[in-house]
Amino acid sequence: MTNPPAAWIRSIGLIGPGMSDWPACAAILQGHAAWNPEKTVLNAPDRLPPAERRRAVRVVKLALGVGLQATTAAGVDPSGLATVFSASGGDGGNCHQICETLASDDRQISPTRFHNSVHNAAAGYWGIATGATAASAVLCAYDGSFGAGLLETLAQVQVEREPCLLLAYDADYPEPLRSTRPIPDAFGVALLLTPEREADSCGRLAASLTDAPADTLADSGLESLRCAIPAARSLPLLAAIAGRRTGRIVLDYLDHARLAVDYAT
Numbered sequence: 001m002t003n004p005p006a007a008w009i010r011s012i013g014l015i016g017p018g019m020s021d022w023p024a025c026a027a028i029l030q031g032h033a034a035w036n037p038e039k040t041v042l043n044a045p046d047r048l049p050p051a052e053r054r055r056a057v058r059v060v061k062l063a064l065g066v067g068l069q070a071t072t073a074a075g076v077d078p079s080g081l082a083t084v085f086s087a088s089g090g091d092g093g094n095c096h097q098i099c100e101t102l103a104s105d106d107r108q109i110s111p112t113r114f115h116n117s118v119h120n121a122a123a124g125y126w127g128i129a130t131g132a133t134a135a136s137a138v139l140c141a142y143d144g145s146f147g148a149g150l151l152e153t154l155a156q157v158q159v160e161r162e163p164c165l166l167l168a169y170d171a172d173y174p175e176p177l178r179s180t181r182p183i184p185d186a187f188g189v190a191l192l193l194t195p196e197r198e199a200d201s202c203g204r205l206a207a208s209l210t211d212a213p214a215d216t217l218a219d220s221g222l223e224s225l226r227c228a229i230p231a232a233r234s235l236p237l238l239a240a241i242a243g244r245r246t247g248r249i250v251l252d253y254l255d256h257a258r259l260a261v262d263y264a265t
Contacts, residue, residue, distance in 0.1 A: 004262075005154035006206035008197050009241065010076075010163065013069030013190035015062060016040055016232065017225065021069055026242035028222075029235070035221055040186040047129040055112050056125060057091040058171040058186055063122035064129055066190035067167045074192050074200070078130040081192075082156060082164045085123045086139040086149025088230040091116055092173030092183065099177075122169070145170070146189075146233045147253035150261070153193055154207055163194045170231045187229040189238065203241055203265050210260035214252040237261055 012022040017037040019025040027033040042061040044053040045068055056064075063085060071078040089095075094116045101109055115121065120138040127136070137156075141148035146168045153166040169188030173181050194201070215236040217223040226235045233252045240249050246264045253259040 004206045004208040005151065005158045006204060007154050007157040007164075007193035007195060008201040009203050009205060010192040010194045010198055010201055011070045011074035012192075012202070012238070012241070013066035013071075013073065014188070014238070015042070015065050015069075016187040016229075017185045022073070025238065029239040029242040035219070037185075037221060037225070042186060045129055048125065049128070052125060052128055055116065057094045057116045057121070059087060059091040059169055060116070060122050060125045062169045062171055062186050062188040063087075063167045064126055066169065066188040067126060067165060068129075070165060070190040070192045076163070076192065078126075078165070079132050080134055081132065082134040082160070082162060083123065083126065083132065083136045084139065084149050084153045084156065084164060084166045085120070085126075085136065086141070086145045086152070086166065086168045087119070087122070088140060088142050088145045088170050088183075089181070090119055090121065092171055092177055092181070096174045096177055122167070126167075141254075143230045143233070144253045145230050147251055147259040150191070150205075150234075150259065151207055153191070154205065157193050157195050161195045163192060166191045166193065168231045168234065170229050182228070183230075184228055187225070187232045189231060189234050203244075203246075203263055205237075206262045208260050209253070209257045210250060211256075212250050212258060212260065214258050215250050237263065 014022040014025045028035045044056040149168045156164045167190045171186040226232045249261045251259045
């Protein structure tokens with residue numbers, strides 16, 4: 001790739017185990033705070049109407065939570081932002097409930113369970129919460145979903161010359177689904193990318209494919225988190241951003257290719 005897609009990072013949102021937001025995560029990645037991997041806390045945002053707030057499942061709360069963190073940090077109205085939603089699957093808890101219902105004597109699936117089962121549910125709730133009418137892409141690439149989402153967002157920014165918000169997120173599965181898809185907890189990250197440098201930009205990204213091995217994390221707990229949750233494949237990049245360390249970061253992506261991200265401040 002002679003001209004890899006590139007963009008500037010305007011702001012970041014993050015929610016994960018023991019990490020309530022991006023500043024908390026950055027302090028851990030910088031070594032300024034110890035990581036205590038408590039269960040991820042998710043709340044439905046107040047911007048959702050009461051009915052939708054009651055129906056919101058974990059991936060919806062997670063995606064909206066990180067997205068609104070990023071737009072609030074940038075002071076940007078989310079209603080006009082193009083978005084890219086990327087997750088390795090849907091809501092595991094909701095899928096579990098549907099499977100339980102289908103295995104019971106009463107096999108009637110509630111409409112709420114059904115509409116929360118589709119892969120673009122979080123994007124729909126985002127539109128309800130923010131009034132967003134700009135283009136929205138919803139992707140899935142199994143364990144490579146963060147890389148796929150980042151490439152799509154960079155390409156959109158480069159082609160459209162407009163800001164675009166990436167929301168990458170995954171939530172846990174209960175047993176017995178967890179034995180097949182062992183995602184232990186919820187983790188999400190949002191990156192607001194812009195075509196030009198802003199006064200509050202925290203660096204520039206350019207991405208291309210590589211066959212080099214993926215970077216790992218020195219902290220064994222964080223490395224386990226990186227390997228366990230697809231959205232957490234972003235952690236080596238986030239560590240470079242938190243530490244303002246310029247250079248190339250290689251992220252897990254596909255079985256036959258990784259994603260080389262060149263980061264500059």
